[in-house]
Amino acid sequence: MDSINHLHKHGERIVVRSQEVCEVISYTIRIEKPLERVYVIPYRNNNIFSTIAETMWDLAGRNDLDFLMRYLKRANNFSDDGSKWRAGYGPRLRNWGGVDQINEVVRILTNDRSSRRAVMNLFDVETDYGDYIDVPCNNWLHFIIRNNFIELSVALRSNDIMWGFSGINTFRWSVLHEMIAYWTNSEVGRQFHYMASFHLYNRHYKRAKEISESMFRENLYDFGFSSPKFSTPLPKFNEKQLFWYELETRLRNREVIAQKEIESLNDELLINFLLLLKVYNSFLYGESRTDIAKLVSQLPSNDMKVAVIEFLTRHFKDKSFLRLNDNEQKFFDYYWSCY
Known part of the structure; x- marks a missing residue:
């Protein structure tokens, strides 16, 4: 600001x-x-x-639009050939x-x-x-x-x-x-x-x-939220990224993936990134608010979940369909009062 x-x-x-x-x-x-x-x-x-999608796309060394356009439609506006972001x-x-x-x-x-x-x-x-x-x-x-x-x-x-x-x-x-x-x-x-x-x-x-x-003067971190931590050794990073993209493709194709398989990434940050894209794919496929709310309820209560809550309540123009814990409710009571 x-x-x-x-x-x-x-x-x-x-x-x-x-x-x-x-x-x-x-x-x-x-x-x-x-x-x-x-x-x-x-x-x-x-x-x-x-x-999240653009960040993971960068870190994987990619510039193709095939993956990114799913999450960032305007990416095509920056392409010279319609297939890559040069x-x-x-x-x-x-x-x-x-x-x-x-x-x-x-x-x-x-x-x-x-x-x-x-x-x-x-x-x-x-x-x-x-x-x-x-x-x-x-x-x-x-x-x-x-x-x-x-x-x-x-x-x-x-x-x-x-x-x-x-x-x-x-x-x-x-x-x-x-x-x-x-x-x-x-x-x-x-x-x-x-x-x-x-x-x-x-x-x-x-x-x-x-x-x-x-009148917004306090951010979400003032309310005690934090970010999930990265913890993948460099020699394993490329292999883990490939697995992350494999899981993302399966989510994109509406395959049901067990929570245990996602957690096998064994990295809080990468797991959270994938869980959020799981929520977003559910949203993009037009699934019910009840189903989306169930996925959101399974997210760890951190900074990224706060961003998910903000996005979904704004899109649906409905502040009540998601169940918030006490701290999440405290933040959003303040946040919504600033409009």
């Missing part, structure tokens, strides 16, 4: 690529607690399911000319915990100067360990506060941040996002005004 207010106060309205934006040049945001990654804010209307980060992270940048950063920091060389590049000078529908907005990641905390700096040429910064970027990089911390036996430190152009599109002016004028 502070960043929205900063844009309103200091931003300049200009037209870029035929679209009006309110823009601030050279803006930096410091995030003290990156694991507080889920935004449930009045009028923001986030979709936690698409955020500017997607997956292949750039996991297979840039045969180099897995995630593995390399972990190797560097494992061998030298004081290293300043743990860099991931996301802008490809051989291709990204071309005239494409989209080129990467996130261009550079840098990881550094100090006092056993791993800090992440992100450099962006361009960042939209709605679809970019608060929609996917802070979430996706917080997950990678947590993973790198786990693989280097470090604690998650701060994040720094430097944006050459930080902006708000005119299609979001009204929504941004509603957000800034709401």
Whole structure:
């Protein structure tokens, strides 16, 4: 909300690529607690399911639309050929000319915990100067360990506060941040996002005004919710991802999967991601509110469940069809009072 207010106060309205934006040049945001990654804010209307899907898609090294379009319909708007998102980060992270940048950063920091060389590049000078529908907005990641905390700096040429910064970027990089911390036996430190152009599109002016004028001052983490933890060793990560995608495909195809099989992933974060997509596929298939409510009741009470409750009650315009525990009810009593 502070960043929205900063844009309103200091931003300049200009037209870029035929679209009006309110823009601030050279803006930096410091995030003290990156694991507080889920935004449930009045009028923001986030979709936690698409955020999870895009994050897992990146981490798997993918840029195909076949998987992502199920959860993020507008992904096709950023494709040049209708089959791939050319500017997607997956292949750039996991297979840039045969180099897995995630593995390399972990190797560097494992061998030298004081290293300043743990860099991931996301802008490809051989291709990204071309005239494409989209080129990467996130261009550079840098990881550094100090006092056993791993800090992440992100450099962006361009960042939209709605679809970019608060929609996917802070979430996706917080997950990678947590993973790198786990693989280097470090604690998650701060994040720094430097944006050459930080902006708000005119299609979001009204929504941004509603957000800034709401009385929302306490977030879900102030109510004691936390995020599930990642705990998969790096040598097992690719294999576990393949299994995760196998289960997701079966859920997408409406196959009944036993809870025990999902829990065999043996990783709280990956299990939660999959359980949420199970709820969303039930929603997409138009299953009854009773059936959807049963799935939601089986979710652990954490930040992601709060986002699920917000999404479903907003979509169905019904605040009563989900059974909330005392703390969930306490948060939503406050949250709904801010509208």
